[in-house]
Amino acid sequence: MEIFLQALRLVFDPYVLSVIFFSSLFGLFVGAVPGLTATMATALLVPVTFFMPPVPAVAAIVTATAMAIFSGDIPGCLLRIPGTPASAAYTDEAYAMTLKGQAETALGAGLWFSAVGGLFGTLVMIFMAPSLAEVAIKFSSFEYFWLVVLGLASAVFIGSSSVVKALISLLLGLLVACIGLENPAGHPRFTFGVTDLLSGVELIPMMVGLFAVSEILRFMVDLEPPGKILKEKLGNVFTGMWTLTKKYRWSLLRGSALGTAVGIQPGAGADMAAWMSYAMSKRFSKEPEKFGTGHIEGIVESGAANNSALAGAWIPALVFGIPGDSITAIAIGVLYLKGLNPGPSIFTTNAPSVYAIFMVFVLANIIMLPLGWACIKASNKVLSVPRTLLMPVVLLFCIVGAYAVNNSLFSVGVVLFFGVVAFVLEENGFPVAPAILGVVLGTMLEENFITSMIKSDGSPAVFFTRPIAGGLAVATLLILFWPFASWLISRSRAAKSAPRASSAP
Amino acid sequence: MKVNDAVWGALLLVLSAAVFVTIRGFPNIPGQNIGPGAFPGLLATALAGCAVILIVRGVRALRAGGRLVVLGAWLRSPRHVGNFLLACGSIVFYLLAVNRLGFLVTATILLLALFLQLRVKPWLGVVIALAAAFAIHLAFYKLLRVSLPWGVLPILY
Numbered sequence: 001m002e003i004f005l006q007a008l009r010l011v012f013d014p015y016v017l018s019v020i021f022f023s024s025l026f027g028l029f030v031g032a033v034p035g036l037t038a039t040m041a042t043a044l045l046v047p048v049t050f051f052m053p054p055v056p057a058v059a060a061i062v063t064a065t066a067m068a069i070f071s072g073d074i075p076g077c078l079l080r081i082p083g084t085p086a087s088a089a090y091t092d093e094a095y096a097m098t099l100k101g102q103a104e105t106a107l108g109a110g111l112w113f114s115a116v117g118g119l120f121g122t123l124v125m126i127f128m129a130p131s132l133a134e135v136a137i138k139f140s141s142f143e144y145f146w147l148v149v150l151g152l153a154s155a156v157f158i159g160s161s162s163v164v165k166a167l168i169s170l171l172l173g174l175l176v177a178c179i180g181l182e183n184p185a186g187h188p189r190f191t192f193g194v195t196d197l198l199s200g201v202e203l204i205p206m207m208v209g210l211f212a213v214s215e216i217l218r219f220m221v222d223l224e225p226p227g228k229i230l231k232e233k234l235g236n237v238f239t240g241m242w243t244l245t246k247k248y249r250w251s252l253l254r255g256s257a258l259g260t261a262v263g264i265q266p267g268a269g270a271d272m273a274a275w276m277s278y279a280m281s282k283r284f285s286k287e288p289e290k291f292g293t294g295h296i297e298g299i300v301e302s303g304a305a306n307n308s309a310l311a312g313a314w315i316p317a318l319v320f321g322i323p324g325d326s327i328t329a330i331a332i333g334v335l336y337l338k339g340l341n342p343g344p345s346i347f348t349t350n351a352p353s354v355y356a357i358f359m360v361f362v363l364a365n366i367i368m369l370p371l372g373w374a375c376i377k378a379s380n381k382v383l384s385v386p387r388t389l390l391m392p393v394v395l396l397f398c399i400v401g402a403y404a405v406n407n408s409l410f411s412v413g414v415v416l417f418f419g420v421v422a423f424v425l426e427e428n429g430f431p432v433a434p435a436i437l438g439v440v441l442g443t444m445l446e447e448n449f450i451t452s453m454i455k456s457d458g459s460p461a462v463f464f465t466r467p468i469a470g471g472l473a474v475a476t477l478l479i480l481f482w483p484f485a486s487w488l489i490s491r492s493r494a495a496k497s498a499p500r501a502s503s504a505p
Numbered sequence: 506m507k508v509n510d511a512v513w514g515a516l517l518l519v520l521s522a523a524v525f526v527t528i529r530g531f532p533n534i535p536g537q538n539i540g541p542g543a544f545p546g547l548l549a550t551a552l553a554g555c556a557v558i559l560i561v562r563g564v565r566a567l568r569a570g571g572r573l574v575v576l577g578a579w580l581r582s583p584r585h586v587g588n589f590l591l592a593c594g595s596i597v598f599y600l601l602a603v604n605r606l607g608f609l610v611t612a613t614i615l616l617l618a619l620f621l622q623l624r625v626k627p628w629l630g631v632v633i634a635l636a637a638a639f640a641i642h643l644a645f646y647k648l649l650r651v652s653l654p655w656g657v658l659p660i661l662y
Contacts, residue, residue, distance in 0.1 A: 048649065051649045051650075164555050164558050164559060164562075165559075167551075167555055168517060168552065168555045168556075168559070171548050171551055171552045171555065172552075174548050175524065175545065175548055175549075175552070178544065178545045178548070183541050183544070184541070185531075185532075185534055185540060185541035186541075187531055187532065187540075187541040189527075189528075189531070189541060189545065190524075190527060190545075213596075216592060217589060217592055217593075220585065220588035220589050220591075220592045221577070221579035221585045221586075221588060221589050222579075222585075223578055223579055223582065223585065386625075388620070388623035388624065388625050389620070389625060389629075389633055391619075391623075392615075392616050392619035392620055392623070393616065393633075393637045393641075395592065395595065395596075395615075395619065396612055396615060396616060396637065396638070396641060397641060399596060399599050400608075400612075400641055400645050400651070400653070403651070403653075404645055404649060404651040407651065407652055409600055409603070409604075412596065412599060412600055413600060415596065416593060416596040416597065416600075419593075419596075420593060424506075427506060427507060427577065428506075428507055428508060428513065429507075445544075446544045449544065450539055450543070450544070453539050454539065458539065
């Protein structure tokens with residue numbers, strides 16, 4: 001109770017509340033502009049949060065991302081261009097509703113069910129994270145090693161079109177993490193004699209390059225002209241939401257639960273959650289034939305899923321320091337910078353701050369309703385800001401933001417380098433998200449690997465003989481070899497059915 | 506621009522070889538069988554494995570009539586190539602000029618150049634470039650106390 005009151009005082013402080021308010025506006029705007037993503041919003045916010053105390057810093061990221069994931073629905077609905085990748089799954093559906101003159105219902109559902117899904121994910125996080133931490137406190141370097149490998153493996157194998165390319169991207173990230181003095185031996189590695197690299201590649205400039213500059217470069221070479229906004233008078237967006245909630249309560253529950261579960265998986269975030277639950281909704285629907293023609297059911301389910309995934313991703317981030325998606329990968333960096341080192345002990349050493357973060361989640365999803373409503377009302381104006389004016393300003397912001405972290409022009413060079421690298425890699429089908437997980441988790445992976453090897457005198461058997469470590473090892477190996485196994489199974493099935501097929505007349 | 510997987514594989518193979526050469530120079534920790542080179546060595550081995558898979562794939566694609574390099578549509582449009590080069594060039598310009606010219610001048614030139622390249626109306630470009638440069642300077646210099654250089658301008662605030 002004492003902790004609860006302390007957390008209340010941390011959140012309901014005029015400074016923190018105004019940070020929440022302004023980062024909400026920022027998030028709504030960034031999400032609503034196509035080409036600016038929720039991850040980019042986070043990357044751009046980090047240099048600013050650098051100058052804040054821990055709780056408002058995290059609050060800024062939490063609220064901005066929650067708002068951005070909702071407001072990505074707006075251009076999807078009105079322009080048929082998703083504002084963030086997380087809205088892409090149901091953009092066609094929402095646009096079809098707009099063409100039928102039901103834009104306000106589609107937008108209202110996006111808003112209302114985003115908030116409900118977000119709250120669901122938050123509740124799961126509030127109840128699950130502390131109890132998970134009680135188990136996790138018994139973990140030693142062996143368990144952590146497997147946990148990190150499990151996280152990295154699922155980043156590679158879940159939701160990437162080419163496993164080899166995702167794996168390469170991950171390995172490149174891990175190699176970048178090797179740069180500098182920060183290794184168990186304290187030996188400077190791969191620094192090319194550059195003093196700025198002794199402490200490793202600075203995380204924030206790298207993120208800004210990977211997620212913001214690469215996106216600007218993509219805009220620069222985009223040949224498609226911007227879409228036309230449908231000028232339409234929007235009615236009350238909340239009309240009929242209660243009826244929809246009652247009608248689709250199971251879809252809502254299913255979407256939120258699936259979203260949270262996908263969010264917990266490292267490497268799979270809100271966009272993956274939306275795609276999966278849209279497919280699931282169609283699969284279990286009583287009227288699957290209506291999907292794609294402007295049917296609200298899929299929007300209810302996947303709109304809830306992408307917001308609940310956001311909260312889900314924070315569970316492994318807080319408990320283990322293992323990010324659930326690229327947004328929490330950045331947020332973990334902020335937690336470390338602020339001395340809120342993630343890990344099971346954060347619930348005892350920093351309990352008020354953690355409960356304050358939980359409260360921010362609840363608060364963000366509640367104020368999403370009025371602010372989102374205002375954003376929908378102003379959507380015509382927000383969407384007509386020309387991107388030719390916006391993108392150069394964002395680029396300047398990237399440069400200054402990276403420089404601000406430690407007043408070094410070297411960081412600006414890092415931004416350019418990683419911006420171009422991410423652009424080229426994505427053009428060639430290498431996903432960037434695994435790389436960032438590799439960079440964030442590289443040091444942790446190496447430390448636990450080396451510590452374990454030293455403890456066991458170089459014998460790898462101990463990685464499997466401790467009960468929890470063994471269990472995690474099995475889970476990891478299952479994920480690692482699942483694609484291979486499923487390929488074998490499908491081949492043997494094909495071999496079995498082939499003779500039957502040929503004997504058929 | 507899509508480059509054939511075999512080329513990527515070859516590049517990555519070179520990278521992992523470079524890692525192997527570098528870690529050979531790393532010292533060992535006395536009394537331990539694991540040195541600072543162990544982990545990067547493990548990564549480089551895995552990377553080399555992946556690179557070989559990519560090379561096999563790429564060669565197969567080439568045999569099936571694939572091209573070594575497929576230029577993206579934007580590379581055929583001089584305007585978009587210009588956009589790309591100017592965006593990268595503007596960061597290089599910032600790096601070279603900011604300490605001499607100062608933040609406000611550099612930022613205004615950078616923004617204006619990008620605006621004009623993106624075909625924003627000149628008068629609007631000038632107004633927004635000045636306004637945005639000032640706004641960002643105020644936010645970072647005044648509020649966040651980042652020491653952005655003044656350069657050729659006198660200290661105004």
